[in-house]
Amino acid sequence: MPLDPSFIGRSYPPASPYEVGREKIREFADAIKDDSPLYRDPEAAKAAGYPEVIAPPTFAMIMSMAANEVVVHDPQLGLDYSRVVHGQQEFIHHRPIRAGDRLVTVVHVDDIKARAGNDFLTVRAEIATVDGEPVCTGKAMLVARGTAQEGEA
Helix, strand or coil: CCCCHHHCCCEECCCCCEECCHHHHHHHHHHCCCCCHHHCCHHHHHHCCCCCCECCHHHHHHHHHHHHHHHHCCCCCCCCHHHEEEEEEEEEECCCCECCCEEEEEEEEEEEEEECCEEEEEEEEEEEECCCCEEEEEEEEEEECCCCCCCCC
16 A cells, blocks of 8 residues: 555654663663763763763664654555565764763654655654754665555656
8 A cells, every 4th residue: 555645744743751761771872882981981982071971872763763753644644564675874973972862752754755656754853852952863764565556756
């Protein structure tokens, strides 16, 4: 089933705040094998000018993926997730994510295109503190293979 292009411009309400903890940052840094002291040692982070340990840039994927689930599982959109591959991902950081942050994410459907029998869904996750301070913008393109209508370019 092709994706519904009327979803372009739609936004979804934020989920509950995500509380960033030092241990979660350390676990993530361990998982990506990055031993930077900025991700583990509060004193090293302070010496570098941060108020607390910071997270690796790709830590934003945790909030972004969780928020994107709302779009992916919206039955009205018509996305067959069994046919989806991750086509592209980028993050634009407004400031580092740091321990103690309470973050909310609002997801927007920026584009839906059909090409070569595939649907391309572009979503944007705006991650901010609960007080509204912008922290990161995540953009992802998902490709639903073989779902576009025949004859679509």
